[in-house]
Amino acid sequence: MNFLNKIYNYYFAFSINKILFHFTLLFNGNIYSKLFNFYSLFYNSKNRIIFRDRKYFCIEKKWIFSQKKVGLYAYGKGFDKRILELSSTYHLDKINFKDDDNIIDIGANNGDLYLCFKDKINYYGFEPSPEIFLNLKHNVPNQNIFNLGLWNKSNKDIDFYLSDEFGDSSIIPINKFSKKISIKTTTLNEVIEKINSRIKLLKIEAEGAEPEILEGLSDKLNMVEYITIDCGFERGVNQDSTISECSNYLIKNNFSMVGFNNPRIVVLFKNNNLIYYI
Numbered sequence: 001m002n003f004l005n006k007i008y009n010y011y012f013a014f015s016i017n018k019i020l021f022h023f024t025l026l027f028n029g030n031i032y033s034k035l036f037n038f039y040s041l042f043y044n045s046k047n048r049i050i051f052r053d054r055k056y057f058c059i060e061k062k063w064i065f066s067q068k069k070v071g072l073y074a075y076g077k078g079f080d081k082r083i084l085e086l087s088s089t090y091h092l093d094k095i096n097f098k099d100d101d102n103i104i105d106i107g108a109n110n111g112d113l114y115l116c117f118k119d120k121i122n123y124y125g126f127e128p129s130p131e132i133f134l135n136l137k138h139n140v141p142n143q144n145i146f147n148l149g150l151w152n153k154s155n156k157d158i159d160f161y162l163s164d165e166f167g168d169s170s171i172i173p174i175n176k177f178s179k180k181i182s183i184k185t186t187t188l189n190e191v192i193e194k195i196n197s198r199i200k201l202l203k204i205e206a207e208g209a210e211p212e213i214l215e216g217l218s219d220k221l222n223m224v225e226y227i228t229i230d231c232g233f234e235r236g237v238n239q240d241s242t243i244s245e246c247s248n249y250l251i252k253n254n255f256s257m258v259g260f261n262n263p264r265i266v267v268l269f270k271n272n273n274l275i276y277y278i
Contacts, residue, residue: 016042021076025068032056032068036076045078055135064138065110066131070167074112083115090203090228091259091268092116102197104188106150106213107205107230109167111140124195126150128160128183129169150206151185152215158185170207172236187216192223198274199224208235211245221253222273231265241265 020042024035033051040047049056049071055064056071061079065071074082087093090113099120105113108125109132117123125140127133128149136145149160149171161177163169169177171185192199202217202224204210210229217224227250231243243265247257250269259268 021072024072036072039076043077047075047078064135066135067165069165079115086112086116089261089266094259094268095201095226101200102195104199104202108136110135113203114140129162129164132164149183149185150188150213152212154186154190156185157182168207170209172208175237189216189219192220202227205230208242210242214246214249225271225274227269229267231267243267
């Protein structure tokens with residue numbers, strides 16, 4: 001009987017969660033904020049938001065977001081749960097971080113990865129969407145953030161397909177996008193050249209552009225200790241995974257796969273041939 005009760009309670013809570021989540025997304029502004037706060041209360045989270053200047057402000061962390069769906073999913077259950085989720089998803093719990101480690105965050109969005117490190121790292125965040133970059137700039141002050149895309153070529157105007165509300169913006173053409181804009185790109189070779197120091201972790205979440213970004217790392221690959229990549233089914237109109245291309249490239253260059261998440265395909269690689277001095 002206890003087993004049946006557990007099943008019932010699980011599916012009941014799951015159904016309530018889905019109803020609250022989708023109902024909240026029907027509204028904007030102050031009404032969305034009130035429903036967000038009720039959703040957060042439902043999960044015993046201290047996070048509360050207010051709507052101001054077309055942005056949603058999380059009072060607990062002085063954090064802002066502008067995308068309703070991304071915001072509710074990421075922060076509706078509180079920042080502690082968000083940090084635990086990110087640490088597990090990107091395999092951060094498998095890495096021994098130290099103060100002043102260099103972290104490169106490609107596809108930084110609102111800067112959520114930075115939450116996991118409590119100001120102890122040197123953070124380099126790259127977000128090509130102009131609107132989301134403003135959120136990143138507010139959320140991660142006094143760090144190194146750039147309104148640039150990463151690619152296999154630099155200083156080039158390239159088409160970028162905006163899908164900010166769902167966090168799916170991409171250089172690779174996609175089916176559903178709100179607007180096509182032109183962005184500047186750089187390469188990881190150039191980024192690491194300027195940092196001029198070993199990189200503890202490189203995180204890549206580029207909605208399908210991961211193979212091209214890795215191509216731009218050819219010269220400085222051995223200055224990166226760990227690479228965590230979201231290789232999920234997000235590339236282009238066919239929504240392909242990039243795990244084959246990314247894995248083949250890194251294993252060929254003497255990286256080992258040391259972490260794998262499924263069904264969201266996020267893979268952690270470790271460099272077997274580090275250059276410790278430059």
